[in-house]
Amino acid sequence: MNNDTLFARAKESIPGGVNSPVRAFGSVGGTPRFLVKASGAYVTDADGTEYVDLVGSWGPAILGHAQPDVVRAVQDAAALGLSFGASTPAETELAELVKSRVVAGGISPIEKIRLVSTGTEATMTAIRLARGYTGRDLLVKFAGHYHGHSDGLLAQAGSGLATLALPGSAGVTEATAGQTLVLPYNDIDALRLVFEERGDQIAAVITEAAAANMGVLAPLPGFNAALVELAHEHGALVILDEVLTGFRVSASGYWGLSVTEGPAYQPDLFTFGKVIGGGMPLAALGGRAEIMDYLAPAGPVYQAGTLSGNPVAVAAGIATLERATADVYARLDAASVTLSNAVSDAFSREGVEHVVQRAGNLFSFVFAAEAPKNYVDVQAQEAWRYAPFFHAMLDGGVSLPPSVFEAWFVSAVHDDVVLGRIIDVLPAAARAAAAA
Ligand code: PMP
Numbered sequence: 001m002n003n004d005t006l007f008a009r010a011k012e013s014i015p016g017g018v019n020s021p022v023r024a025f026g027s028v029g030g031t032p033r034f035l036v037k038a039s040g041a042y043v044t045d046a047d048g049t050e051y052v053d054l055v056g057s058w059g060p061a062i063l064g065h066a067q068p069d070v071v072r073a074v075q076d077a078a079a080l081g082l083s084f085g086a087s088t089p090a091e092t093e094l095a096e097l098v099k100s101r102v103v104a105g106g107i108s109p110i111e112k113i114r115l116v117s118t119g120t121e122a123t124m125t126a127i128r129l130a131r132g133y134t135g136r137d138l139l140v141k142f143a144g145h146y147h148g149h150s151d152g153l154l155a156q157a158g159s160g161l162a163t164l165a166l167p168g169s170a171g172v173t174e175a176t177a178g179q180t181l182v183l184p185y186n187d188i189d190a191l192r193l194v195f196e197e198r199g200d201q202i203a204a205v206i207t208e209a210a211a212a213n214m215g216v217l218a219p220l221p222g223f224n225a226a227l228v229e230l231a232h233e234h235g236a237l238v239i240l241d242e243v244l245t246g247f248r249v250s251a252s253g254y255w256g257l258s259v260t261e262g263p264a265y266q267p268d269l270f271t272f273g274k275v276i277g278g279g280m281p282l283a284a285l286g287g288r289a290e291i292m293d294y295l296a297p298a299g300p301v302y303q304a305g306t307l308s309g310n311p312v313a314v315a316a317g318i319a320t321l322e323r324a325t326a327d328v329y330a331r332l333d334a335a336s337v338t339l340s341n342a343v344s345d346a347f348s349r350e351g352v353e354h355v356v357q358r359a360g361n362l363f364s365f366v367f368a369a370e371a372p373k374n375y376v377d378v379q380a381q382e383a384w385r386y387a388p389f390f391h392a393m394l395d396g397g398v399s400l401p402p403s404v405f406e407a408w409f410v411s412a413v414h415d416d417v418v419l420g421r422i423i424d425v426l427p428a429a430a431r432a433a434a435a436a
Contacts, residue, residue, distance in 0.1 A: 002047050006034040021160040022058075028387040028402045033394075038065035041411060041418040043399055051399040052421050056409035058401075059244050059274035062332070063323055064413035070278050070319040077315035083307060090318060091115060091309040097321050098272070098286060101247070104256035105264040112292035115284050115309040119243035119273030120148030122283040123206065125295075125303045126269045127152065129285070130204035130237045132301035133294050138198060140205040140236075142185040144375030146213035147206055147241050147271075151176045156375065158213030162405040185211060185374040186220045191230055199234035204269075206239040209254035210359035212407040213244070214378045215366055218359040224258055225265035237291070243273035243283065244407070247321060249360025250329055257360050278320030280313035328412045329361070335410040336361035339419055346426035350434035352385065362407045367433075378405070388432035396425030 001009075010017035018024045018032065025032045033045040041064055043053045053065070063070065077090075095113040102110045116122050127139055127150075139152060146159035154161065154169040155177055161168070168177065181198070183190045195202065205227060211217040224240070231238045245254035252259075253272075259265065268291055273283035286292065296302045307313075340356050340363040347354045347365070355366045366372055367382035386404035393400050398421070401408060 003031045003034050003045060006046055007031050010034075022163055022401075022403060022406070025402045026160075027163045027383075027404070028390045030391060032402070033399065040064040040066070040413045041415075049397070051394070051397050052418055053399050054408045054410065054422070055399055055401050056411055057279055058406075059248060059409055060277060060279040060320075061409070061411055062248055062275050063278075063320060063328065064411040065279075067320075067323065069323060070316055073315045073319035074280065074312055077312045080311070082312060083310055085306060088309065088311050088314065090311060090314045094314050094318050094321075095286075097318060098276070098284065101251045101321065102253060102256065102270065102286075104252045104259040107259065107264060107266050109255070109266050109288070110270060110286040111289035113284050113286035114292065114295055114303065115282065115314070116303075116305055117281045117283060117307050117310070117313070118148065119271065119283045120150055121305070122243065122271040122273060122285045123147040123153065123239070123241055124150040126239045126271050126285045127204060127206065128303065129291065129294055129301050130239060130269065132299070133291050134203045134235065134237060136201050136203040136236070137179055138181060138202045139179060140181045140183060140191070140194060140202055142207055142211070142375075143182050144185060144214035144217070144378060145206075145208045145211055145241070147208070148243070152180045153206075155180050156182045158211070158375070158405060160403075162214050162379075163403040184376065185217065186223055187374065188223060188226045188230070191227060195230055195234045195236075199236070202231075202234065202236045204237040204239050205231050206241060209240050209242045209245045209258070210249070210362070212359060212362050212364075214375055214405050215364040216357040216359050216362050216407050217372060217374075217378065218357070219258075220373070221262055224255075225263040228265040228267060237268040239269045239271065240267035241271045243271050245359065245362065246270070246272040247275035247324055248332075249362060251324065251326070254360060275320060275324070276317050277313050278316035280310070280316040281307070282310070282313035282317050331412050332361040332410055335414040335419060336363055339363075339408075339410060339414075339422060342419075342423045342426060343430075346430035347433065349427070350430040352430060352434050353382070361410065364404070364407050367404070385433040385436045388436045389429045392429035392432040393422075393425055396428065398422050398425050
């Protein structure tokens with residue numbers, strides 16, 4: 001069956017034909033590809049067409065799809081049992097691995113870890129924990145940041161809500177929405193003002209370590225450090241969301257990169273997802289023991305999961321993290337620079353106004369004259385240029401994220417041959433963007 005038939009059939013049984021909105025090609029139009037295989041740097045659809053993949057399952061596939069050692073680890077674990085609903089030795093091994101990697105500037109901010117199954121659960125739990133620990137109700141988030149789909153986090157969120165131009169979600173009560181204060185990103189004065197006015201009610205500030213769900217938009221130098229200082233002055237916690245950036249932009253995430261390059265800062269809680277599970281449903285939150293021990297059964301903040309710490313997922317996570325070596329990060333960085341420069345050159349040759357946005361090896365493009373600082377700037381771009389560009393790339397055998405508001409993901413197996421296949425399609429795609 002081809003993609004059109006499959007999509008029509010899916011829409012009969014699944015809302016919108018997809019199990020996660022961004023997959024529906026909502027802003028670029030056309031029929032989403034139904035994938036049947038992902039291997040290395042390539043994905044294959046139901047029509048048998050192969051594409052060079054720059055989605056990487058939205059982040060996890062850092063080693064390339066179905067990396068043989070990771071698949072073997074999953075198969076070995078599966079043969080011993082799919083789920084125990086009991087503790088396993090491997091869970092502690094993964095927790096130790098995370099603790100040992102997230103170290104920078106002499107700071108080891110993660111003392112304890114809890115494993116969950118999705119990034120949404122990780123951030124939701126971190127927020128409950130912050131409220132339980134501080135005894136306060138309010139949460140501060142930044143416009144354009146996405147932290148998963150729990151009720152309190154959908155106001156002015158990025159990712160699929162940006163793609164579909166939704167200000168928030170139906171079904172969230174006013175009472176819940178009212179407990180989230182949304183501020184412009186990169187604006188430390190706005191944050192200072194809100195702390196001056198309501199500082200004693202704010203439990204936590206949650207921020208993507210570097211925003212990557214409104215396209216890539218790194219924090220201004222020193223912003224994360226200033227944010228932590230301000231929050232701590234007022235007794236609030238900082239939750240650094242590294243679901244997307246963690247173990248992808250460096251062994252110690254974006255936090256490690258930024259601390260190595262700039263002022264040191266210590267968030268109280270971290271959230272992880274995507275790479276930590278190597279493509280299996282696995283995510284985590286971690287931080288200072290004093291705070292983490294507020295989680296049940298050690299403390300009064302409840303959180304649980306039938307499949308938390310699932311042995312097959314944990315095996316994939318360990319196998320992936322063990323293979324995400326310095327050499328792998330060097331290759332990701334090099335591939336990211338080569339590719340983003342090539343795309344930028346192609347746009348420039350066709351006179352398409354754009355800025356390359358980078359956060360470590362993550363990148364995306366904004367169709368604007370100047371680098372954006374926040375969500376308002378990002379939304380003001382010539383976003384309509386992306387759909388024709390995207391489709392020209394797809395027709396040329398390259399699968400990009402189907403939205404201008406998403407990051408591009410390279411992997412350790414995006415070598416020169418793979419990059420060459422992408423670069424060959426760029427002139428035609430840049431022409432399509434220019435003509436839009
Ligand atoms: N936080 C960030 C920064 C994310 O990018 C995402 C997912 N893209 C999430 C949280 C939610 O993770 P999940 O989709 O696994 O629930």
